[in-house]
Amino acid sequence: MAGIGWRVHGDGREVRPGAVVEPGERLSWPRTVGIGLQHVVAMFGATILVPAITGFPAATTLFFSAVGTVLFLLITGNRLPSYLGSSFAFIAPIAAAVATGGLAVAAGGILLTGVLLALVGAVVHVAGSRWIDALMPPVVTGTIVALIGLNLAPTAWGTCQSDGSCSGFRAAPVTALVTLGAIVLATVLFRGMLGRLAILVGVVVGYACAVLRGEVDFEQVRQAAWFGLPQFTAPAFDASVLGLFLPVVFVLVAENVGHVKSVAAMTGRDLDPLTGRALLADGLATTLAGAGGGSGTTTYAENIGVMAATRVYSTAAYWGAAAAALVLSFSPKFGALVGSVPAGVLGGAATLLYGMIGILGARIWVQNRVDFSNPVNLTTAAIALVVGIANYSWVPREGLAFEGIALGTATAIGVFHLMRLLARWRGTTQEAATPASVPGGAELEGRPDGR
Numbered sequence: 131m132a133g134i135g136w137r138v139h140g141d142g143r144e145v146r147p148g149a150v151v152e153p154g155e156r157l158s159w160p161r162t163v164g165i166g167l168q169h170v171v172a173m174f175g176a177t178i179l180v181p182a183i184t185g186f187p188a189a190t191t192l193f194f195s196a197v198g199t200v201l202f203l204l205i206t207g208n209r210l211p212s213y214l215g216s217s218f219a220f221i222a223p224i225a226a227a228v229a230t231g232g233l234a235v236a237a238g239g240i241l242l243t244g245v246l247l248a249l250v251g252a253v254v255h256v257a258g259s260r261w262i263d264a265l266m267p268p269v270v271t272g273t274i275v276a277l278i279g280l281n282l283a284p285t286a287w288g289t290c291q292s293d294g295s296c297s298g299f300r301a302a303p304v305t306a307l308v309t310l311g312a313i314v315l316a317t318v319l320f321r322g323m324l325g326r327l328a329i330l331v332g333v334v335v336g337y338a339c340a341v342l343r344g345e346v347d348f349e350q351v352r353q354a355a356w357f358g359l360p361q362f363t364a365p366a367f368d369a370s371v372l373g374l375f376l377p378v379v380f381v382l383v384a385e386n387v388g389h390v391k392s393v394a395a396m397t398g399r400d401l402d403p404l405t406g407r408a409l410l411a412d413g414l415a416t417t418l419a420g421a422g423g424g425s426g427t428t429t430y431a432e433n434i435g436v437m438a439a440t441r442v443y444s445t446a447a448y449w450g451a452a453a454a455a456l457v458l459s460f461s462p463k464f465g466a467l468v469g470s471v472p473a474g475v476l477g478g479a480a481t482l483l484y485g486m487i488g489i490l491g492a493r494i495w496v497q498n499r500v501d502f503s504n505p506v507n508l509t510t511a512a513i514a515l516v517v518g519i520a521n522y523s524w525v526p527r528e529g530l531a532f533e534g535i536a537l538g539t540a541t542a543i544g545v546f547h548l549m550r551l552l553a554r555w556r557g558t559t560q561e562a563a564t565p566a567s568v569p570g571g572a573e574l575e576g577r578p579d580g581r
Contacts, residue, residue, distance in 0.1 A: 156446040166450025173215040180216035184224045189465030190360040194424030196455035198415025205411035217428035219381040223374035234366035239375035241420025248413025255406025268498035269507040276491025277518025277538040282484040302474025309336025309478030336475035345472040354466035363423025377539035389429035506549040514542035
C-alpha cells in the first residue's frame with residue numbers, strides 16, 4: 131500500500147474467526163486507538179527500564195522511541211507494523227561509555243551504531259539479505275546475543291560505578307528479592323496482557339516495597355514540572371569505547387530480520403522486500419536518538435505479542451501508540467518519577483532481563499536447530515562465550531580498548547568462517563573435534579529419537 135491511509139476491516143467492530151486486520155486496514159477509530167494504547171502498555175516497561183538502568187533521561191528516550199516509530203512507518207511505506215523501543219543490547223556499552231565520559235560519549239556510540247545499521251539497511255535494500263545469513267548464520271547470531279546478556283551478569287549483582295553507587299542486589303537485597311519474586315509470580319499467575327507485562331508488574335511491586343523501606347527520594351519528582359521539553363544531550367566521541375558499540379549492530383540486524391519474518395508468518399505475506407527498509411529505518415531512528423541523547427532503538431517483540439493476541443496488524447494502531455508516547459515524553463515529572471526507581475528494584479529486574487538476553491541466544495540455536503555435534507559450531511560458540519562472559523580485553527594502544535562483547539563478537543564471526551573454510555578445504559567437516567562433539571547416534575538417523 132502506498133501512502134498513509136487504511137481500509138476499514140469488515141464492519142470495523144470485530145475480527146471474524148480465522149481473519150486478521152492487515153497492515154493496510156483498521157477497525158473503527160475508537161477501537162484502533164484502544165489497541166494503540168495496548169501497544170504503549172506493552173512496550174512501556176522495557177522501554178523505560180533501559181534508561182532507568184543506564185541513567186539516560188526517560189522522557190528523552192520515550193521521545194525518540196515515538197519519533198523513531200513514526201520514521202519506521204514512513205520508510206517502510208506504512209506496510210510493516212512495528213514499535214521501536216529501547217534496545218537492551220546497548221546496556222553494556224552504554225555503562226562503559228558513561229563511566230568513561232558520561233552520557234555524551236554514550237550518545238556518540240549510539241549515533242555511530244545507528245549510522246552503521248542504516249548503511250547495512252541500504253546495502254540489504256539494494257543487494258538483498260542473503261549475505262546477512264551467510265555472514266551471521268544462527269550459531270553466530272545466537273552466540274553474539276547470548277554473550278551480550280551474560281556479559282552483563284556482574285552488573286546485576288551490583289557492580290559499583292565510578293560514582294560509588296551500586297545497581298544490584300548488594301545495594302538493597304530485600305527490595306531486589308521482592309522485585310524478582312513479583313516478576314516470577316506475575317509471569318505464571320496472570321493471563322493475557324497482565325501476564326505479558328510481568329516485568330512492569332514486578333517493578334511496580336518492587337517500587338512500592340522500596341517506598342515502604344524508605345529507599346526512594348521524591349525530591350526530584352516534586353521539583354519537576356508537569357510539562358516541558360525532554361532533556362537533550364549533544365553526542366561526543368571517544369575512540370576507546372566506540373568499539374564496544376559495534377557488536378550491537380549485529381544484534382539489531384538479527385532483531386529486525388526476525389521481526390520482519392515473524393510478522394510475515396502471522397499475516398501470510400511476503401515481507402522480505404521490506405527487510406532493507408526496516409534496517410534503514412531502525413538505523414536512522416537510532417542515529418537520531420544518539421544525536422539527541424536518547425537510548426538506541428529496536429523493533430519490539432512485546433508488540434508482536436499484542437498483534438498475535440488481537441490479530442490486529444494495522445499500522446494505524448502504531449501511529450496511535452507513537453502519539454501517546456510522544457505526549458508522555460513532554461512531562462518532566464514523569465521522567466523524574468522513572469529516575470527515582472531505586473537500585474534494589476533495578477537489580478532485581480536486571481537479574482532476570484540480562485539472563486533473558488542470554489537465553490534468547492540459546493533460543494536462536496534451538497529454533498534454527500544448530501547442530502553442536504559439528505565441531506565448527508561447537509568451537510565457535512565455546513570460545514566466543516568465554517571471551518564475552520569473562521570480559522576479555524585488548525588495548526592495542528593508549529586510549530583504544532576492546533572488551534568482552536566486541537572481542538566475543540569478532541571471535542564468533544572469525545572463528546566460524548576460518549574453521550568452516552579450512553574444514554571444507556581439508557574435508558574434515560564431519561570429524562568430531564572433542565568428546566563433547568561426538569554425535570549420539572540419533573542425529574545420523576534423521577529422527578530425534580533415532581528410531
